[in-house]
Amino acid sequence: MAERKRKRPALTGPHSSSPVKSDKSSDQKISPGTEQPISSQMRADGSTSPSILSMKSDGSMFMPINFGNENPERSQMRADGSTSPSILSMKSDGSMFMPINFSNENPERSDWDQSDSPAAEPRLKKPRQDPEYQRDDTGDTRLLKAKKKLKEAMKKKCTSISEGNGDQQSSLNKIYTELYITTGESEGPQAVHEFRHLERKETEASPEGTVSLSDIFKPLPGQEKLHRTVLTKGSAGIGKSFSVQKFILDWAEEKENQDIDFVFCLAFKEMNLSTDTKSLDKLLTEFHPALKSLNGSTDYVKTNVLVILDGLDESRLQLDFESNKTVTSVSEVTSLSNLLSNLIQGTLLPNAKLWITSRKVAANQIPAKYVDMVTEIRGFNESQKEEYFRKRFSDDLTLAKRIISHIQSSVSLDIMCQIPIFCWISSVLFQDVFSGDGKAETPQTLTEMMAHFLFVQTKRRSRKYDQKKTKKKEENLLKTHREFLLKLGKLAFVHLQKNNLIFYEEDLENCGIDINEASIHSGFCTTVLREEEIFSQRKVFSFVHLTIQEFFAALYVYDCFTNKNTTELSNFLDVKDKEHTLLDLLKMTVDKVLEKKNGHLVYFLRMLFGLMVETNRRVLQDLLTSPDPSQDTEKKILTYLKSIRRKTLSPDNCVSLFQTMVEMRDQKVKDEIQEYLMLKDRSKTELTPMHCS
Numbered sequence: 247m248a249e250r251k252r253k254r255p256a257l258t259g260p261h262s263s264s265p266v267k268s269d270k271s272s273d274q275k276i277s278p279g280t281e282q283p284i285s286s287q288m289r290a291d292g293s294t295s296p297s298i299l300s301m302k303s304d305g306s307m308f309m310p311i312n313f314g315n316e317n318p319e320r321s322q323m324r325a326d327g328s329t330s331p332s333i334l335s336m337k338s339d340g341s342m343f344m345p346i347n348f349s350n351e352n353p354e355r356s357d358w359d360q361s362d363s364p365a366a367e368p369r370l371k372k373p374r375q376d377p378e379y380q381r382d383d384t385g386d387t388r389l390l391k392a393k394k395k396l397k398e399a400m401k402k403k404c405t406s407i408s409e410g411n412g413d414q415q416s417s418l419n420k421i422y423t424e425l426y427i428t429t430g431e432s433e434g435p436q437a438v439h440e441f442r443h444l445e446r447k448e449t450e451a452s453p454e455g456t457v458s459l460s461d462i463f464k465p466l467p468g469q470e471k472l473h474r475t476v477l478t479k480g481s482a483g484i485g486k487s488f489s490v491q492k493f494i495l496d497w498a499e500e501k502e503n504q505d506i507d508f509v510f511c512l513a514f515k516e517m518n519l520s521t522d523t524k525s526l527d528k529l530l531t532e533f534h535p536a537l538k539s540l541n542g543s544t545d546y547v548k549t550n551v552l553v554i555l556d557g558l559d560e561s562r563l564q565l566d567f568e569s570n571k572t573v574t575s576v577s578e579v580t581s582l583s584n585l586l587s588n589l590i591q592g593t594l595l596p597n598a599k600l601w602i603t604s605r606k607v608a609a610n611q612i613p614a615k616y617v618d619m620v621t622e623i624r625g626f627n628e629s630q631k632e633e634y635f636r637k638r639f640s641d642d643l644t645l646a647k648r649i650i651s652h653i654q655s656s657v658s659l660d661i662m663c664q665i666p667i668f669c670w671i672s673s674v675l676f677q678d679v680f681s682g683d684g685k686a687e688t689p690q691t692l693t694e695m696m697a698h699f700l701f702v703q704t705k706r707r708s709r710k711y712d713q714k715k716t717k718k719k720e721e722n723l724l725k726t727h728r729e730f731l732l733k734l735g736k737l738a739f740v741h742l743q744k745n746n747l748i749f750y751e752e753d754l755e756n757c758g759i760d761i762n763e764a765s766i767h768s769g770f771c772t773t774v775l776r777e778e779e780i781f782s783q784r785k786v787f788s789f790v791h792l793t794i795q796e797f798f799a800a801l802y803v804y805d806c807f808t809n810k811n812t813t814e815l816s817n818f819l820d821v822k823d824k825e826h827t828l829l830d831l832l833k834m835t836v837d838k839v840l841e842k843k844n845g846h847l848v849y850f851l852r853m854l855f856g857l858m859v860e861t862n863r864r865v866l867q868d869l870l871t872s873p874d875p876s877q878d879t880e881k882k883i884l885t886y887l888k889s890i891r892r893k894t895l896s897p898d899n900c901v902s903l904f905q906t907m908v909e910m911r912d913q914k915v916k917d918e919i920q921e922y923l924m925l926k927d928r929s930k931t932e933l934t935p936m937h938c939s
């Protein structure tokens with residue numbers, strides 16, 4: 247019923263003790279009651295036209311593979327050639343004219359009076375003339391108070407994070423490593439990282455087209471006006487949610503973006519839990535109880551607001567931009583999907599900044615005309631990757647060095663580690679390997695990497711919690727835990743189909759999982775007890791990262807396929823009446839996944855097919871059954887994949903199939919692309935859509 251998460255903010259992290267700078271913006275930007283609000287967001291020409299943006303020209307489809315970002319700013323231009331942001335009359339929001347709420351003149355003075363707190367903000371030097379300020383003869387206002395409370399809450403939420411070992415929290419500032427972020431987007435939907443090394447020098451040499459996280463709302467060189475909506479794309483585990491968390495933390499710690507008064511973060515995976523209608527004000531307050539101190543006033547809409555919508559790909563809402571009901575007031579009650587589509591269109595909170603993050607395959611749900619700037623997180627470049635390991639193992643730099651050189655010794659591992667989630671998995675994996683006998687295995691594919699990860703986590707869990715350890719048990723580690731691991735696989739698969747990433751206790755029980763066992767199986771499924779009462783204070787569970795849920799789902803389906811246990815899959819494939827061969831089942835799965843528009847099962851497909859290859863699953867031999875070798879299924883399914891690629895496929899699907907073949911260690915397409923890139927005169931060579939995508 248709920249969805250899951252990939253990186254999750256610590257809900258109970260300690261309060262940061264970092265010094266808080268004085269809030270220079272607080273007496274400048276908040277202008278409640280004035281008719282001259284946040285001028286920085288206004289178009290100089292006063293126009294109210296929405297932005298129009300071509301996210302990807304059709305032409306790009308058949309251009310030579312562009313692993314870099316040859317024309318990064320193309321996608322930021324409006325159709326009229328201007329780069330100006332959309333802007334809208336402040337007055338379009340009915341709430342602007344709501345009477346100021348005098349019902350609670352000075353309700354929580356004592357809370358606000360925290361002048362002894364290190365985080366206390368300086369008071370306003372001069373009393374302001376507008377009524378909202380006059381009501382408070384000390385100059386403290388409810389807005390300032392709410393802003394301060396919000397910053398404190400955000401700091402608490404974002405200071406530490408759980409990266410996977412449920413029992414261990416890390417400081418975000420300590421482990422956060424700068425990411426390579428470009429403006430515009432790469433041409434290939436999501437496979438770019440597979441070959442990025444081929445042109446790494448080129449991209450790293452030029453900072454052009456790159457943007458720092460804290461600058462995404464600042465105008466680009468040559469761009470005079472600010473943009474309202476930024477869409478940040480990136481593949482799974484590339485660091486989107488981590489970036490969101492870091493952006494918020496820097497704001498809350500008053501290090502960056504102090505022109506923004508309120509930062510609200512709405513994660514789609516959490517919004518999926520909300521079923522009732524509500525106003526935007528109610529939604530924001532549910533997610534950010536700091537707003538409660540405004541006692542119902544919606545004056546914050548007159549300040550500089552940033553709303554972050556994180557993880558669009560995790561959304562189960564149908565966003566309708568064509569025939570949705572127009573909503574202009576934050577107090578108007580409507581459905582959640584209506585609220586969000588109006589927010590994205592700019593009819594709701596027209597003056598707010600909006601930041602949407604999404605995996606690439608799901609990002610096209612938002613019409614280009616509602617996006618002013620596209621950025622893409624491309625993961626770590628060479629030096630950032632090394633920096634990551636040095637930070638993670640700052641107390642053992644020799645280990646960091648060994649891991650870095652080990653990763654660099656394998657081309658595929660090196661490429662995989664451009665994606666931060668794999669740096670994390672590698673650090674878990676190689677910490678274990680290098681503290682053992684030193685005979686490190688070098689995973690070559692995503693599936694193999696995940697298989698090693700599962701093995702290491704199971705071993706850790708066993709060391710920590712298994713009371714009666716016997717040598718035999720250790721040797722048959724995966725066999726011992728097989729039943730539990732496959733139940734987790736079932737949970738992963740059942741909910742992946744529905745794009746559910748957060749589960750309740752009853753969801754676990756429905757899959758036969760003992761809650762206590764799930765809780766101690768940290769590293770896979772972490773217990774999260776919400777600190778805030780968002781919708782209900784209930785125990786919720788999620789896989790540490792979506793990629794891990796996808797891998798578990800693949801394990802489960804692989805097991806069902808190879809053991810002919812297809813009754814469990816009848817909701818997924820039409821397998822009721824007939825017995826099907828493994829090859830049939832795999833073919834049906836490809837067709838089913840390619841049918842899906844949002845691409846949310848493609849990583850599952852990739853790893854399911856990866857498991858068909860013996861080398862990828864050798865570390866899991868006690869857990870999984872091998873297919874009958876006489877059927878030659880591996881070869882036949884590869885032939886099938888190659889035959890599909892000749893049919894008309896979307897670029898995203900082409901890439902998914904390509905990645906699936908790479909996962910099955912088929913080198914053909916990869917070799918053809920490399921050959922092409924070596925050519926002196928590429929113009930004479932004809933490329934297929936598969937190569938281009």
Ligand SMILES: Nc1ncnc2c1ncn2[C@@H]1O[C@H](COP(=O)(O)OP(=O)(O)OP(=O)(O)O)[C@@H](O)[C@H]1O
Nearest residue numbers: 252253422423482483484485486487488666667670
């Ligand atoms: N900048 C970073 N510094 C250090 N570690 C990072 C960074 N970005 C990501 N990571 C690591 O990668 C993991 C995945 O990152 P994150 O959850 O942000 O990815 P995502 O892009 O939101 O993925 P998905 O689309 O699957 O949700 C994090 O849990 C963390 O371990």
